[in-house]
Amino acid sequence: MAADITVIIPARNAAATIGAALASLVPDRSLIREILVIDDGSSDRTVAVAVECAQRHGLPMEAVSVRLDSAGAARNVGIERASGASIFFLDADDQVMPGSLSLLRAALERQSGAGLAIGASIRRTKDRPDKLKTPDGYSPDKRQNTRRYLRNELWPIAMGSALVAKWAAAHIRFPEAIHLDEDTCYWTALLARADAVTIEAPVLVYHHDEERMARRFITAPRGTFLAIARELDRLATAGVERDALQWRKAWIAQRIARQLIKHRMFADAAGMMRAVRAHKELGGSPKALQYRARIHIGRLTGIGAGASPTTHPAMPQRTLIICHDPPFPPTSGADLRNFGNAVAAAAFGPVCLASVAPWNGDAQPVDHDIHVTALTTDSQRQAASLGWRRIKGEARIPRPALTRLKTLVRDFRPDTIVVEGVALFKLLGPSRPLVRQLILDMHNVESDLADQLPRKSIWRPRFSGVRDLERRAAAICDRIWVCSTSDRERLRTLLSKPVPIDVVPNGIPRAEGIPTVLPQPAVSDGFPVILLVGHLGYEPNIDAAERLARTILPRIRARLPAAKLVLAGRSPKPPVRALAGLDGVGLVDSPDDVRPLLASAHLCVIPLAMGGGTRIKILEAMAWGIPVIASPLAVEGLDLTADEEVLLADSDEGLADMAVGLCSDRARMMRLRARAHDVVWGRFGPRAIRDAVRRGLGRNDAGS
Template sequence: MSREAAADITVVIPAKNAVATIDAALGSLAPDGALIREVLLVDDGCDDRTAIVAAESAVRHGLPLEVVAGRFGGAGAARNAGMARACGRFLFFLDADDEVIEGGLTQLREAFERHPKAGLAVGASIRRTAGRPDKMKTPHGYGSDRTENTRRYLRNELWPIAMGSALVARAATAGIRFPEAIGLDEDTCFWTAVLARADVISIAAPVLLYHLDETRMARRFITAPRATFLAVALALNRLAAHGVDRKALQWRKAWIAQRIARQLIKHRMIADAGGMMRAVRAHEALGRARKAWQYRARIRLARLAPARPPAPSLPASGRPRRTLVVCHEPAFPPVSGADLRNFDNAMAAAELGPVRLVSIQPRADDAQPLVSAIRVAALTNAGEPRAPALGWRRARGEGRIPRPALTRLKALVREFRPDTIIVEGIALFRLLRPLRPLAGQLVLDMHNVESDLAGQLERADGSPVSAPGLNRLERKAAGIVDRIWVCSRLDRERLSSGTAPIDVVPNGIPRAEAMPAALPAQPTFADGFPVVLLVGHLGYRPNVEAAERLVRNILPRIRQALPAASVVLAGRSPKPAVRALAGLDGVSLVEEPGDTRPLLAKAHLSIVPLSSGGGTRIKILEAMACGVPVVATPLAVEGLDLIEDEEVLLSESDEGLADMAIALCSDPARLARQRARAHATVWARFGPQAIRDAVRDGLGPDGAGQ
């Protein structure tokens, strides 16, 4: 076999500040270099010299290295980015702090020569832990029954596959990706999906030396444990689509909960440990096992001991980070989806240091947030004469920015001296170039990918699509700013950003700080059943169309089965078409609701029949956070990554939406389960801690520019 023909392996190495280990990792590949078509080093926002050292090392070792740079937010997303670029027939995932044993890659590749129909080859590995002897982990027990392989793998009856100990045929990974929302057990989810599809070969000889950092591993368990567990549980649930045994998935979830509880007990996080053990106790077998009894006993004993005061939380540098958020409309008090996002992000940034939240448009009053770290101001005043705007001609999608507003903004920047300036959306494009020399770090927060949104809206009414102009504006912006924030992974995929890293900062639960985290009580039936709620800006055309679909098409069908059903439409600036709906039987309109929580407390269901529109749906998050089940079109929940039929019910048609609502309301036990699932999912993935983590990551190390 010639070198050119044999070089059919793509090596994917996710790297995050791996300057100390990357040379050893790449050097370990050199003996098998003839087999390697390409090495993709996925630079996940490194702020050290990882990429430079890797390039020098690759030249020294004769490896075909390509650096894929970005901010992917974790090893799973980084590996997925590498997979998307891979050209080799086989994929080999190696962590940046591990090393291939000489000839290991050759042994894995030769296994495929002997078994050409296989999709996965797994070798033994040597685990090295500081202060402990090395441990050999040899794969055994794999058979020809793929279902049994996945079941035994999930139940730990087979040694886990370490990254760098397996070679997988790229064809066997089609449609399979690493979960990106978790940093724990994401490799188990990936290999389980592969095992469900491919035949496996095992090799007794060691092919990998991997280093286990127990401190770093423990940190994964104790950082936001509830959110971590729920995210892992969601990722495991998705494996059912690959035909994986559901009982094995339930066992795995309970085992993960017990594993997290063990670390929580060790770090004396007793209340969190008790919560994890409730998830373990729900499993018929694990909940009654000896280890579960031991952990519960340790929790009871720990609760009798005096509590330790929590350690103060400070930024890594010990210096407060100063953040300036520039919006078009005032973000306080928050009313619309844009206001809520801007204010939530400001609240998260305020945990790291002082925040200034300023708007181009005037404020209606001088009220300030109760959070002392946030100060709110406007760059224009009501009643002042109309001033010339920036630029003699504005592209479609840009907002009008008076020149005095820019003058005042520059003065504020010089006085406040922010580490980071966050600018809201393409509408404020004209501010980016003037702010560029004044900002240590300049971030563009894309509430929507406006080019995609414009295309959706124009296609909906038959207009010619003019989104390319917006697309050019987005590309120009990407060349000016240091980073871009988007609401979802889907928006990140849609946005062609050029060189600017893209961070996913999801929309959070509106006013979460004022909500109880516990599941609210089931609404009474005193006002009829079911009460269906639709909340949104009722002057926004997609929401107007959704309200008309709900009232004119869906409600009558529901009332055939549930005659007492009613609809509540709530939102600001209702169009005449929405006001006309309020005159129909069973329909009421609540204009300008200052607080939607009383409406949500009475709602049994939220139906969102959206046909067009972009971005993630803040009002859906708010409903689910209050325990209100959601029935919607797929577009309405686009970008939220909710599991269909478990966390949300989806249908494209009015008939399907009505039938789903009827079936749900006709089954009280199912309705209760749907409420609980919706509530738990949203608090785990879009709650305050999740937003704080996303904003902290989006600001980068110490809020400094790259």
């Protein structure tokens, strides 16, 4: 038999199991054309162990490194690279039975027109006996197969128990936005297109982790359900019956509700059961009636109130984040950080984002279990403020905001409240008795920032004298978050009492809309196109824009006449608007979407001399593969390596000369692009921020 099977193994921190998975393929080595291990950002020795095992057994393995945080997305990378006539998916913690690929391929070849061969599998759990799952009940009727599969009338197809003909899988991909039921969506799409042939012999032993599955269900339940429901709806275009899809959605909601009830999250469970009741068949079933009764009794008796968020790794943690300005949709530095932290915290439980300033938006985030609201309305802006006086550095907080906050805490029942910065100091004291854990998120060490601003600046009086405010705030809180290790060291020297200080860095903004694979270099009629993105009403960014347009760009254009500068951001002040009249300078006022600007840029030059407003934009540029040339202050706290990941110069002339030199050396530019892209996704990507927020919330469930 020809070696024409591509084996695809998504792996993440699988050093302990990947060797056994690969070794189980050795008896069928003669049939395997290639083994693609898609390493999804592992921090252990997964790749090294896989390479050693493949070399020892003579397996044709290739490791592909990605950062996708999704098993479905990793499998899709393997599908795109597969060169075999058939594809076999295997999880990194499972093992195939000897001769399994031979049995599956023989079955596939015996039945003309079959696109999928399915074998029996053995489910192994920690505390239960092994269970044999036989693929009985498939018929030549594709519509019947999809309907019965979605309704659980056929055993689910386990990864590693099926061989797929490549022609049958053409253009079918795994959903990438969900971590549950993505395999159901994929197999359903295949069953709608191709005939299935089955064999009774077991071909796989797979390991089922009940605890991990439960944790996935109770973490962000609403967002999880909505994401799965959207993916199921897409199957209608493949001809799958809508009634079967509706049944599946109701069943998923009921399955999530079961875990929520088990963990005494009765309010969330009630929300899931509303989706179950919408389906006539499941909504009236004895099980649904039982679940609703348990929810009602639990809510009446108050069982579950006050449970510790960290008593068990699977327990969700409800987080309330209070910020000054509306955080959604996020556009500039503060709201990008607030919303990014909310997305990370939503991995551990429901999140509420509440702004002191009125929020006039309607749309809520749909991909995460996050609710956005405001503590005041437009009519309450001028209401009496909290406190009889304000210390310099404090924001004005209308009294109705505190009333609304208390109501919100009573209804949302947060385990943790995160308050944005010392400007909201007046809310720290009242929040202290409302919650078990109070965290101050310091986007900047404001007293340090004040020392950087010129004394003539109108901003300086607002922040001067804020050091005492920082000390008083720290005395109230349980923990403090800062953006960098340098900020942590500065803050430690200021505080009079020891407080846990966690580094929660700014993450890549809008990471979900950025290609995780290094984009191709921009193509445009000008070279280089230099981009500066930031809040153009913020004084440090205004100063950077003026120096870039009036000093740095002319020096670059003297050597590279086609060079262009694009300034983009919200609320540009008159000095920035005046720059648009200079040769080669363009201004994009409050862009709705910065992705086209990033996709067409060749360089980001950041001549920051004070403050820190553009640092989050540096991460965004690097995530797009745009080389960054900056002043040392601009990248302070990011721990980037000069000359390898970023180019640094102290003077405007030095920045201009570096830009010219880099543009004249395309090979070096490509190396810098690749290195910067790799580093930023590893240190500041969604997974890194989620881990930082997990630590910052005080959770001890490492790796959750």
